[in-house]
Amino acid sequence: MSLPVEDEKIIQHVPAEFSDEKESIKITGFWMFLVTDVLIFASLFSSYAVFKNQVAQGPSASQLFTLGPVILETLLLLTSSFTIGLAIYAMRKENKRALMFWLILTLLLGAGFVTAEVHDFVTFVSAGATWHKSAFLSGFYILVGTHGAHVTFGIIWAATLLFQVARRGLTAVTTRKLFTFSLYWHFLDIVWIFIFTFVYLNGKIV
Amino acid sequence: MSQPLEFRPEAEDAVSDEGEALRFMRPHFGEEKFPWIQIWGYIGSLVLTFAALIMVVDHVLPPLALLSVILALAVGQAALQLGVFMHLRESRGLAWQIIFLGMVLLMAVGMVGMSIWIMTFKSGVS
Structure with a gap:
């Protein structure tokens, strides 16, 4: 059993999320989860890389993609990565109000990203570019869709954390949960950067 | 405080x-x-x-x-x-995550790189 949070923070000289031994090990465990998630995305990137020129009767990447919405999505996600960084900064300063403000902003930016992405997908599908049209489109939807599903799950997770922080305050448990959420969110930002580069920008290199 | x-x-x-061997994993806040x-x-x-x-x-x-x-x-x-x-x-x-990340970087680059490489052999077919 660990000491009370305040004592642990002084003795260990670590932030609250690392103050409890059992909670702290969960952060290491979460890094291991992220590592396995890297492998999921690596395999999806592999299949996309292999299939990206197999367009069958469907559109090619350069015909299908428009960079406008993609730049908007990238800006939304990069900004949300910044705001969750500020949320963790506020958490370390024990500023609960600022933390909740930045967390809500992150949540809204994430929701904006998912909305833009769904709109993008609907546009593609209504133009006839469905995922059974070609191997390229299958690879595209499964890769980008898996990322979008991760972001959607992250939004729900953030919403639950918002309630937990509002009710329980900044404890060793809630700070650890917020910290792991921030790791998850930054990780999704990194994955998106590779999707942006390898799928969308690469699609425009002819 | x-x-x-x-x-x-x-x-x-x-x-x-x-000792010094794991110096790069020394935590830093x-x-x-x-x-x-x-x-x-x-x-x-x-x-x-x-x-x-x-x-x-x-x-x-x-x-x-x-x-x-x-x-x-x-x-x-x-x-x-x-x-x-x-x-x-x-x-x-x-900071053990540095080791995890180093390992997965190797695996991910290997997975993507090797997939692209192996598929170049049947480029005439697919």
Whole structure:
């Protein structure tokens, strides 16, 4: 059993999320989860890389993609990565109000990203570019869709954390949960950067 | 918080037990008065993103060279996110995540690289 949070923070000289031994090990465990998630995305990137020129009767990447919405999505996600960084900064300063403000902003930016992405997908599908049209489109939807599903799950997770922080305050448990959420969110930002580069920008290199 | 620390942090003890071999996993916690690191990280990520975008829109290089350069920018941006926002070196005790990430980098690059490489052999068929 660990000491009370305040004592642990002084003795260990670590932030609250690392103050409890059992909670702290969960952060290491979460890094291991992220590592396995890297492998999921690596395999999806592999299949996309292999299939990206197999367009069958469907559109090619350069015909299908428009960079406008993609730049908007990238800006939304990069900004949300910044705001969750500020949320963790506020958490370390024990500023609960600022933390909740930045967390809500992150949540809204994430929701904006998912909305833009769904709109993008609907546009593609209504133009006839469905995922059974070609191997390229299958690879595209499964890769980008898996990322979008991760972001959607992250939004729900953030919403639950918002309630937990509002009710329980900044404890060793809630700070650890917020910290792991921030790791998850930054990780999704990194994955998106590779999707942006390898799928969308690469699609425009002819 | 102002009283002198009577105990050495557990983290440093762990490191001294392990000797110099695991020095790179020594935990390090950043403490700032104002979130400058986050702000510079955000500006840096925007600069890298728009650099890649402008290079592609203006077709400044031949295709393969251009792809290599924008992928290098993406790797730079991933490193920036890890270092600035993900508190890569923070841990209680040694920062084992550095080992996990090094391993998975090897696996992911191997997986993607080898898949692309092996599929070039049947390019006439598929």
